[in-house]
Amino acid sequence: MRSKSASTFRRSIALHAVLVPLAIVWLFPIWMMVVFSTMPENAIFSPNIHLIPSDRFWENFLILQADTDFLRTIFVSVVVALVYTVLSVMLTSMAGWALARYSFAGKGLVLSIILGTLTLPYFVVVIPQFIMVARDFGLSNTWFALIVPPLFNSLGVLFMRQSFSMMPAELFDAARVEGVREWRIFLFVGMPLARPTLAALSIILFLASWNNYLWPLLINNRPDMMTAPVALGSLIGLTKVSWGGIMVGAVLLTAPMIAVFVLLQRHFIAGIAAGAVK
Amino acid sequence: MRMRTRAAYGFLAPYLLIFATFWVWPIIYSFYLSFLATRIQPWSFNPAVTWGRLVVDPAFLNALRNTLIILVIQVPVMIALATLLAVLLNSQLLKARGIMRFAFFAPVVVGEAAYAAVFRLMFNADFGVINKIIGSIGLPPVAWFGNPTAAMALIMMAVTWRWVGYNAIIILSGLQAIPQDVYEAATLDRVSKPRQFFFITLPLLRPIILFCVVLSIIGTMQLFAEPFLITNRGGPGQATETLGLFLYRQGFTVLNFGYASAVAYTIAALAILISLANLWLGRSAK
Amino acid sequence: MRMTLGRAALALVLATGSAPAFAQSGEITVWSWNVAASSLESTIEGFNAQYPDVKVTVQDLGNQQVFDRTLAGCAAGGAGLPDVLSIENHEAEIFWAQFPDCFTNLKELGYTEEIAAGFPDFKRVELEVGDVAYAMPWDSGPVVMFYRRDFYENAGVDPEEIKTWDDFIKAGKAVAEANPGVVMTRADFNGDTEWFRMLANEQGCGFFSSDGSEITVNQPACVAALETVKKMYDAGIITAADWDEKIQANTAGTVASQLYGGWYEGTIRSTSPDLAGKWGVYRMPSVTEDGPRAANLGGSSLAIANNSDNEEAAWAFVNYALGTNEGQVTMLREYGLVPSLLSALDDPYMQEPQPYWDGQKVWIDILGTLDQVVPSRGTPFFGDADGIMNAVQSQYLNDGFDSAQAAADDAANQIALVTGLPIAE
Numbered sequence: 010m011r012s013k014s015a016s017t018f019r020r021s022i023a024l025h026a027v028l029v030p031l032a033i034v035w036l037f038p039i040w041m042m043v044v045f046s047t048m049p050e051n052a053i054f055s056p057n058i059h060l061i062p063s064d065r066f067w068e069n070f071l072i073l074q075a076d077t078d079f080l081r082t083i084f085v086s087v088v089v090a091l092v093y094t095v096l097s098v099m100l101t102s103m104a105g106w107a108l109a110r111y112s113f114a115g116k117g118l119v120l121s122i123i124l125g126t127l128t129l130p131y132f133v134v135v136i137p138q139f140i141m142v143a144r145d146f147g148l149s150n151t152w153f154a155l156i157v158p159p160l161f162n163s164l165g166v167l168f169m170r171q172s173f174s175m176m177p178a179e180l181f182d183a184a185r186v187e188g189v190r191e192w193r194i195f196l197f198v199g200m201p202l203a204r205p206t207l208a209a210l211s212i213i214l215f216l217a218s219w220n221n222y223l224w225p226l227l228i229n230n231r232p233d234m235m236t237a238p239v240a241l242g243s244l245i246g247l248t249k250v251s252w253g254g255i256m257v258g259a260v261l262l263t264a265p266m267i268a269v270f271v272l273l274q275r276h277f278i279a280g281i282a283a284g285a286v287k
Numbered sequence: 288m289r290m291r292t293r294a295a296y297g298f299l300a301p302y303l304l305i306f307a308t309f310w311v312w313p314i315i316y317s318f319y320l321s322f323l324a325t326r327i328q329p330w331s332f333n334p335a336v337t338w339g340r341l342v343v344d345p346a347f348l349n350a351l352r353n354t355l356i357i358l359v360i361q362v363p364v365m366i367a368l369a370t371l372l373a374v375l376l377n378s379q380l381l382k383a384r385g386i387m388r389f390a391f392f393a394p395v396v397v398g399e400a401a402y403a404a405v406f407r408l409m410f411n412a413d414f415g416v417i418n419k420i421i422g423s424i425g426l427p428p429v430a431w432f433g434n435p436t437a438a439m440a441l442i443m444m445a446v447t448w449r450w451v452g453y454n455a456i457i458i459l460s461g462l463q464a465i466p467q468d469v470y471e472a473a474t475l476d477r478v479s480k481p482r483q484f485f486f487i488t489l490p491l492l493r494p495i496i497l498f499c500v501v502l503s504i505i506g507t508m509q510l511f512a513e514p515f516l517i518t519n520r521g522g523p524g525q526a527t528e529t530l531g532l533f534l535y536r537q538g539f540t541v542l543n544f545g546y547a548s549a550v551a552y553t554i555a556a557l558a559i560l561i562s563l564a565n566l567w568l569g570r571s572a573k
Numbered sequence: 574m575r576m577t578l579g580r581a582a583l584a585l586v587l588a589t590g591s592a593p594a595f596a597q598s599g600e601i602t603v604w605s606w607n608v609a610a611s612s613l614e615s616t617i618e619g620f621n622a623q624y625p626d627v628k629v630t631v632q633d634l635g636n637q638q639v640f641d642r643t644l645a646g647c648a649a650g651g652a653g654l655p656d657v658l659s660i661e662n663h664e665a666e667i668f669w670a671q672f673p674d675c676f677t678n679l680k681e682l683g684y685t686e687e688i689a690a691g692f693p694d695f696k697r698v699e700l701e702v703g704d705v706a707y708a709m710p711w712d713s714g715p716v717v718m719f720y721r722r723d724f725y726e727n728a729g730v731d732p733e734e735i736k737t738w739d740d741f742i743k744a745g746k747a748v749a750e751a752n753p754g755v756v757m758t759r760a761d762f763n764g765d766t767e768w769f770r771m772l773a774n775e776q777g778c779g780f781f782s783s784d785g786s787e788i789t790v791n792q793p794a795c796v797a798a799l800e801t802v803k804k805m806y807d808a809g810i811i812t813a814a815d816w817d818e819k820i821q822a823n824t825a826g827t828v829a830s831q832l833y834g835g836w837y838e839g840t841i842r843s844t845s846p847d848l849a850g851k852w853g854v855y856r857m858p859s860v861t862e863d864g865p866r867a868a869n870l871g872g873s874s875l876a877i878a879n880n881s882d883n884e885e886a887a888w889a890f891v892n893y894a895l896g897t898n899e900g901q902v903t904m905l906r907e908y909g910l911v912p913s914l915l916s917a918l919d920d921p922y923m924q925e926p927q928p929y930w931d932g933q934k935v936w937i938d939i940l941g942t943l944d945q946v947v948p949s950r951g952t953p954f955f956g957d958a959d960g961i962m963n964a965v966q967s968q969y970l971n972d973g974f975d976s977a978q979a980a981a982d983d984a985a986n987q988i989a990l991v992t993g994l995p996i997a998e
Contacts, residue, residue: 020480021380028375032390038448039393041416042405054414054821058423100302107298111291119299126310128501128562132509132531133555136538136547137313137320143649150653158309166302191294220398222512227539230646230653232632238400242516243638245404252408259401266396271389281395281453282460326953327670336993345987346961413818413827432763433813435971519815520637523763524967525960541956542644542671 042263046256053252065253070261073244073254081233082240083261089225089236090218093156097214098207101162105169106195110181123163139227150231159224165210168283172206173199209280212273216266237262321548330545337549347550349525350533353439354507357529358561361443362503366496368447369454374484376455377462391452403516406445410517435526438518442527445513450506454499461495462488497569501562508558511535530554597886598626602655604643606636608839609659609712609873612908616894619903623893627886640664647675651880656887658876660708663951665699665874666785669707670953677877679706682888688896695948696913700874708874709895712910714834715942716771716868719841722853722931724829727751732855738772738801741858745810748829758830759814759822762806762970766962767870770949771832772798775868776860779949780958780988787997788988790962791981797860799969800977806970820844832857834870835939839909842929850931854938867942869949872913911939918943954992961987 040060045053046069047062073079107113108120138158148154176199184194200207225236235243241258270277296303324333341347372391381387394402410417410431418428431441465488473483489496511531514521520536521528528536534554538547605613610633617629632655634642639659646654647668654675660668668675684706689697696710720732728751730744745757760768773779778794781787789795805811814822822828824845831837841852856866875895877887894900901912902920912918918940926932952958962984969980985996 017380021382024375024378024380025382028372028381028387031372032387035390035394035448035452038402038405038409039397041409042401045405045408051824053408054411054825056414056419058416058419060416100305103298104302107295111295111298113290113292113295115292116295119303122306126306128505128559129555130505130509130531130558132511132534133551134310134313134317136534136544136551137317138309139538140320140544140648141309141313141316143645143652147650147652149646149649157305160305161302161310191291192297195298216396220396222399223535227645230642230649238398241398241400241404243635245400245407245516252404255404256408259404262401263397266398267393270393270396274388278392278456278460281456340990343990345983346964346991349964411818412813413822413825430813432815435967438763519764522967523813525964526967528964536960539645540641541667541960542648 039263039267042256042259046253046260048253048256050251050253066257069251069253069257072251073257076254077235077240077244077258078232079237079240079258079261082235082237085234086219086237089152089155090215092152093159093218094211094215096156097160097162097165098211100160101165101210102169102200102203102207103195104166105171106173106199108166109170109173110199123166126161126163127167135223135227142228148228150229150234152234154228155225155234155236158228159218159221162214164283165214168210168280169203169206171283172203176202205276205279206283208273209276209283212269212277213280213283216269219262219266317548317551320545321552323545325545326543337545340546341549341553346525346528347533350528350530353526353528354510354530356439357443357446357510358504358507361446362500362507364443365447365451365503366454366499369451369499370458370489370492370496372451372455373458373462374488377459391455393452394449395453395456397449399512400516402445402449403512406441406517410441432518433523435523438523438527442510442513442518445517446507446510450503454503457499458492458495461492465491493569497565500565504561504565505558508554508561597624597883597889599883599886600628600630601657601881601883601887601890603629603631603657603659603875603890604634604639604655605631605659606633606639608836608843608908609910611843612839612904612910613659613894615907616900616903619899620890620893624886624889627890629890636661643668644671646878647672651675651878654878654880656878656881656883657891658878659711659873660876661871661873662696662699662710663871663949663955665708666951666953667956668876669702673702673705673707675879676707677879677881677884679709679877679888679891680704682877682884683892684709684888688892691896691915692913693915695946696872696874698948699951708876709891710913711873711875711895712836712871712904713913713943713946714836714869714871715911715939715946716775716832716834716857716870717854717939717942718830718832718857719837720830720853720855721826721828721848721851723851724748724752724755732853735855735858737862737864738805738858738860742805742808742810745805745808745829749810752829755827755829756812756822757810757828758832759819759828760802760806760811760832761815761819762811762813762967764815764963766959766966768802768811768832769795769798769962769966771857771868771870772801772860774870774947774949775857775865777865777947780955780962781950781952781994782997783948783950785950785952786994788958788985788992788994789997790958790988791978791985792997796977796981799966799981801860802966803970803977823848834872835911836871836909838930838935838939839907842909849929852930853933854930854935856938856942865945865947867945869946872911905936911943954988954994957991958984958988961991 044059044062047064047066048059049065052059142154142158143149180198181194184198220238222238222242226239229235241255241262244255321337322332322334323330324336376388409415412418412428412430412432422428429437431437469487470483473487509531510529514527514529514532518527521532534547534550537543537550603613610631614631620629643658646652689706692710696713700706700708700710725732725748728747730747735741735744748757749755773795776794776798778789778792780790782789819831823841857868859866875891877884877891881887898917898920901914901917902922904910905912906922923936923940924934926934965980965984968974974980989996
């Protein structure tokens with residue numbers, strides 16, 4: 010037994026000898042984001058190494074706010090992400106429900122189209138999508154354009170389908186026998202049962218929308234409807250703006266998501282792992 | 288199950304409507320566009336300047352080469368690292384599990400704009416903390432944004448930093464689905480831990496790892512924000528220009544919609560081909 | 574009829590110096606970048622003295638963003654565009670070729686031939702197509718070498734002695750040796766072709782011939798420019814730095830010279846106020862002992878969006894800022910933007926010694942080269958050509974080509990492929 014525990018001890022040492030340095034390397038950029046956000050400009054661009062936060066966060070925030078009205082962009086991002094999440098959860102649940110609980114003509118086709126789009130890079134549609142929404146519909150700079158075109162989400166449908174198809178059929182058949190309409194069965198029986206999946210899906214969708222960079226960059230020109238990531242990206246490359254301010258923006262953009270991650274880690278991980286569910 | 292076609296399409300309708308409007312139609316429209324010369328008003332039919340140009344355009348081939356380099360180097364390294372991390376994070380011996388998971392999973396939630404800004408500052412040639420650390424151990428500073436190889440390495444490091452945790456989560460969930468008694472039986476039979484990993488864990492994880500590989504391939508084929516924001520639009524020169532960035536440049540800085548559409552179709556075809564090839568290789572190896 | 578009325582109004586403004594009889598009102602928004610944006614802001618006060626009811630907002634989006642967003646806005650039928658747009662001359666023809674309907678014809682707003690004649694032809698050629706004037710010339714960028722007096726003195730280098738780029742390399746090595754941690758100069762090799770374009774323009778060459786019909790990037794003068802850039806790069810006197818990093822290096826005191834258009838005067842002055850008295854200016858060196866020593870880099874114009882709700886007010890602002898000595902000299906004084914309005918060059922301010930520059934009369938030195946500048950046409954294909962040259966230059970600097978000629982030939986072939994234009998014999 011002695012040798013067993015000794016080998017366990019050695020394995021434990023080896024495990025931590027690999028993981029701890031890696032973890033430090035991985036945490037470093039996030040740590041530096043915080044450090045930069047608290048440093049005065051001339052300290053960021055000085056020959057000395059600063060690895061400890063300083064005390065200029067508030068000053069940097071004021072500079073950032075003066076440059077872009079960052080609070081406004083955060084507000085826009087929150088509204089867009091919330092509305093997007095609610096709509097997308099509804100759409101993908103309904104589609105997932107149909108694919109899980111009904112047999113119908115053309116089911117195989119619909120399912121294979123949805124699976125097929127999984128392998129299609131979004132970039133392929135972004136240019137014609139832009140031409141259509143911006144030029145043909147004339148919908149640049151609208152909430153509609155920010156929220157609706159990205160609603161198409163195959164992974165979400167498959168995720169919800171998976172969740173609904175694992176529910177026992179008797180639950181729904183009982184309701185049907187009593188003459189309950191299909192949409193009520195979906196809304197009041199199916200959806201409540203899918204709550205954990207819905208939580209995971211909502212978090213992933215919110216995160217995706219919150220961090221979405223390319224589409225809002227293209228489709229919106231109006232400064233008062235700029236989302237926070239686009240505002241931040243646009244600051245990189247400006248001369249007047251302070252990097253301390255940019256880093257404050259990065260922190261403000263990241264901190265809420267980190268908080269969500271820490272608080273709802275289980276759902277979060279379930280949402281990401283769902284990608285692998287077949 | 289009884290046929291309920293009407294009810295089913297009732298539920299599918301909103302989703303399919305969005306799909307038809309914002310995906311199917313643009314894809315068809317973009318096929319039409321890919322045959323037009325769109326540089327000068329009015330647009331005219333001239334596939335020579337789109338498809339014809341594609342096969343001989345050195346800038347496109349450069350972007351293709353860069354993307355394939357990332358595909359061949361970064362994706363395997365990241366997936367191997369993700370698998371290793373998943374196994375280590377799953378270990379019963381791990382201390383401070385929460386912090387460890389946080390370290391690798393947190394980058395998943397950091398947005399592209401935010402992490403691009405941090406990486407730019409960290410790797411700044413003159414004042415960046417990375418070069419200061421390199422200098423403090425006596426090595427010469429690296430021109431991260433000036434040397435093509437270093438810039439490429441930087442992009443790969445950034446992408447790996449951001450996405451390894453994401454893949455590790457997926458693989459970890461696969462690991463946890465493997466029943467423990469398989470390992471218990473193996474341990475009783477005195478199969479060593481490393482052998483257990485190679486002969487039990489890896490084969491069982493194969494489909495999940497394959498899934499991660501395909502996801503990463505699609506992601507790499509449209510890699511955009513990192514070279515756009517970190518290496519300043521694919522610099523130095525076009526040393527880190529990827530297919531995604533090339534497409535953006537054709538579409539939105541020189542506004543050559545016709546050519547961009549041809550490029551987009553090519554990217555899609557490549558992504559699907561490479562993904563299928565991977566799936567096929569994964570299956571036939573059984 | 575309308576034109577005469579516009580001119581009458583202008584005459585009235587100039588005569589009385591107060592609000593015209595039919596004053597404009599409303600709000601207008603302007604997109605611009607960096608010091609150009611700041612300088613436009615600096616004219617608002619003078620403008621509002623004449624047009625108190627027009628509220629002007631200048632938004633600094635950064636150079637690349639203004640370009641990208643203007644294109645995207647025009648592609649979207651003008652959605653989201655501001656009233657007034659800043660457009661760089663060399664990129665201007667991209668807009669007119671793709672989106673002629675996106676911009677107002679300034680001639681319909683009162684931009685008469687007489688006003689237009691107040692600008693040099695090389696500034697107008699890219700902004701007017703037939704009878705339509707899409708934009709009004711703003712500033713130009715006669716290239717000079719900005720340098721740190723103290724660093725040069727430490728090395729015993731006299732800028733007057735630097736006549737050729739070889740002299741510059743020799744001086745650069747001396748400066749680096751005498752000032753530890755200081756590099757002679759910086760160039761944006763990673764994202765721009767600015768140095769190549771400045772040197773090529775000095776030698777009388779550019780991507781395209783001056784009528785825009787042929788590719789000239791592999792002509793001997795361009796090849797010489799490319800070769801010279803590489804020689805300096807190999808000598809280690811130029812290191813890579815983008816716009817931001819150059820400014821960081823200026824303020825940190827790790828760079829001894831910067832080659833740029835005259836408008837960089839304002840950038841140095843406003844971003845390194847602590848270094849007053851330490852900077853100076855001298856003419857750019859040439860390839861040969863008695864070669865040309867003048868070039869132009871940058872220079873912009875202002876256009877008015879076609880879907881502006883307030884075109885008249887926008888025109889009033891554009892015409893004040895760019896079309897009057899008062900507007901142009903204000904921008905020069907505050908931010909160093911070099912006027913292209915010819916009459917502004919006679920303003921007494923040009924003769925004044927500048928305290929920041931240790932009393933040097935920098936504007937005489939900078940503007941003294943303006944009449945020797947060879948025009949360089951942007952054409953609608955500037956973006957393609959520049960992107961290609963950027964990649965080729967990077968490859969060439971990293972020894973990817975046997976010779977400058979091979980690199981330039983490769984660039985010419987690529988540009989021909991993309992644009993369909995012939996390569997000049």
